[in-house]
Amino acid sequence: MSETVLIPGGRDVRATLDIAASDGSRGEAAVVACPPHPQHGGHRGDERLTAVSDALTDRGIDCLRFDYGDWDEGYGESTDADNAVGWAAERYERVGLFGFSFGATVALVAAASRPGLAGVCALAPTARLNPDVDAVAALDALVDLGVATRILYATRDSTADWEPVVERAEQLGIETVAFESDHFFVGRAGDVGKAVEEFFGTRLRDD
Template structure:
């Protein structure tokens, strides 16, 4: 039986750490990790996972590679389980309540890291939630992996104007790549698009390529060093 999670800390943990954060529908399960002090930047990223009703959790392999990529880039990271997933309380709310879950984690991250740049990132459904809330949460940068255009209503979203990286597999069997490209073409913003050939939705055998694409894609947007 798993031990109950401790309450959210008042400072950002220096090592990988899991805790329970008070959220809008009950406790949220959150896991953080800190960048190597020698590489650390004054930035924190909150990462959203795939669809809760289709097995998505913060432990998804694409999410964990996304986390690793951004942490290796110097950002402190926070992943969390949406309501009703893992140890998070509540029930699935079709993307709306999940946006409020994200807002709760962002509020905690800003409280413990005041002055940090706040980035949002997500995979699949998680990218829909992070894109949907990027404007209201004043994200400083956005990373979207396989955004599910055509599966969720992207037409009414407020378009972020912050730096924005989108990575899309060209052989995605869940999200139609052409629908994603057409949606990007319709935007007023100009996100950086990386099209990965021979790549499925879950980046089978391409996770290290995803790592490289993310690290290369965000390197010019990174905030200043945390120390020095």
């Protein structure tokens, strides 16, 4: 079951809340999902995001997939993610953050200012959103905050500048998982959903 949500914060940010419970009641845990680059067609209905949401809701975890507001060079998009996490944190006991590609970098940057997060999982992140917003630096902040982090990447990815993120993550002891795939994980969406669900399932569920 799903419902449409308007995220407060001064920008036009709309989201779909996928609810695990068959009666439509919200659970105790949710993951906020950040889509890929909006100028390249990224949106909350992205195949990777929906696969993750399906895997999470099957595990009893709700998922909030949102669209960014008007394009703002990565600055406003990071604010959108933070506002979406804030919306979820007011309604759920435990909140995680996920993103794909541009959205993975948004997720890492937003998570670096959210010490209460249960975890952040980034799929095929690129090193930077813009000259001022650096995912590599965000990894150091996440370690300092003690936020559990997992980086998923594709070994044949020639689209995103992912190598600096994975290199720094491994230096910091952050878990990384490699997929034999290209940037878009063609035919691997189900595997991606499983990997994300496994990470959050142990951190967001009581059982």
